[in-house]
Amino acid sequence: MARVYADVNAELGPGWYEYEHLHIEWNVPDNYEIIKRVGGGKFSEVFQGIDTSNEETCVIKVLKPIAKRKIRREIKVLRNLAGGPNVISLLDVVRDPPSKSHSLIMEYVDNTDWKLLYPTFTELEIKHYLFQLLTALDFVHSRGIMHRDVKPGNIMFDRANHKLRLIDWGLAEFYHPNTEYHIRVGSRPYKSPELLVGYSMYDYSLDLWCVGCMLAAMIFRKEHFFRGRDNEEQLARIVKVLGTDTFERYLEKYNMQVETDHPDLLRKHARVPWAKFVTNDNRPNVTPEAVDLLDRLLRYDHQERLTAAEALSHTYFNSVRFGAANKVKDPVSDSGFASM
Numbered sequence: 001m002a003r004v005y006a007d008v009n010a011e012l013g014p015g016w017y018e019y020e021h022l023h024i025e026w027n028v029p030d031n032y033e034i035i036k037r038v039g040g041g042k043f044s045e046v047f048q049g050i051d052t053s054n055e056e057t058c059v060i061k062v063l064k065p066i067a068k069r070k071i072r073r074e075i076k077v078l079r080n081l082a083g084g085p086n087v088i089s090l091l092d093v094v095r096d097p098p099s100k101s102h103s104l105i106m107e108y109v110d111n112t113d114w115k116l117l118y119p120t121f122t123e124l125e126i127k128h129y130l131f132q133l134l135t136a137l138d139f140v141h142s143r144g145i146m147h148r149d150v151k152p153g154n155i156m157f158d159r160a161n162h163k164l165r166l167i168d169w170g171l172a173e174f175y176h177p178n179t180e181y182h183i184r185v186g187s188r189p190y191k192s193p194e195l196l197v198g199y200s201m202y203d204y205s206l207d208l209w210c211v212g213c214m215l216a217a218m219i220f221r222k223e224h225f226f227r228g229r230d231n232e233e234q235l236a237r238i239v240k241v242l243g244t245d246t247f248e249r250y251l252e253k254y255n256m257q258v259e260t261d262h263p264d265l266l267r268k269h270a271r272v273p274w275a276k277f278v279t280n281d282n283r284p285n286v287t288p289e290a291v292d293l294l295d296r297l298l299r300y301d302h303q304e305r306l307t308a309a310e311a312l313s314h315t316y317f318n319s320v321r322f323g324a325a326n327k328v329k330d331p332v333s334d335s336g337f338a339s340m
């Protein structure tokens with residue numbers, strides 16, 4: 001069971017977490033015009049657009065034909081989280097009668113592609129960025145919701161305004177204790193051990209594994225910290241870093257077995273000390289505080305991982321919290337970057 005926020009949905013009740021029968025009033029899309037395509041994935045085509053009623057830029061997320069249940073879930077989650085810190089805003093939902101396509105109208109972020117952005121981040125920027133991500137996650141979890149697809153492509157960042165938004169709520173789900181969830185969620189480099197070994201009673205802590213993967217990639221300056229060609233190799237990559245002994249203890253604790261013929265999973269691996277990943281290039285990012293935080297996030301056992309709130313109070317973020325205190329006194333900056 002989740003160490004925190006386990007009973008939130010029971011307390012808030014079905015009006016909060018039920019979405020199967022949610023009735024959605026779809027508006028007509030007449031006010032929205034497409035400007036250009038900005039992205040897309042398995043489930044959508046995403047465009048920068050304009051709301052001609054007020055000339056404001058927006059995002060039009062045109063949903064591919066997907067299950068009604070999934071559309072209802074994404075909308076329910078977005079409405080429940082409306083106004084939360086660093087959570088993307090849902091502005092409207094529209095249906096185009098001729099094409100029958102459904103679109104979500106969202107707040108636009110002038111995003112810089114993470115593959116270009118992350119290698120240029122300073123040590124201080126990494127900290128601010130992750131602090132904002134964790135702030136979003138603590139809020140989301142406190143509302144009984146797991147994101148389940150935290151990864152760079154689902155975090156928009158407007159560098160000029162230091163604005164971060166967690167997007168893509170297409171896989172988000174409400175957390176109920178002792179419930180089995182689909183393990184086919186997330187994106188491979190960010191899939192947590194529980195997903196890879198088939199432990200389905202997972203909880204919010206799965207999102208913290210992704211944060212750990214991002215922290216590792218950022219401080220060690222790698223595109224993805226763990227990268228396998230398939231799920232088995234993904235697990236093997238993790239075990240080759242965190243070691244076989246702890247992995248076996250983890251499997252035992254949860255009564256899990258992994259059937260595999262992957263040579264790297266059959267062999268024994270000693271744990272690799274984090275210092276082994278330090279190079280001349282990434283050394284300034286790899287402070288003792290960063291490594292300590294990383295070590296507490298990248299744990300096989302989801303119950304051992306720091307929660308979002310615990311991570312936020314880690315000493316790694318001391319300077320950010322100090323900056324946030326300054327921010328209150330500084331009315332021109334609302335970014336939390338007052339100390340930079």
Ligand SMILES: Nc1ncnc2c1ncn2[C@@H]1O[C@H](COP(=O)(O)OP(=O)(O)O)[C@@H](O)[C@H]1O
Binds near residue numbers: 038039046156
């Ligand atoms: N609010 C937004 N502002 C700017 N770009 C966005 C926004 N929302 C989505 N995008 C772009 O569209 C892509 C796909 O959107 P996302 O919501 O992740 O859909 P999918 O479920 O198909 O992955 C994102 O990776 C991003 O490049």
Ligand SMILES: [Mg+2]
Binds near residue numbers: 041153154168
């Ligand atoms: Mg996405």
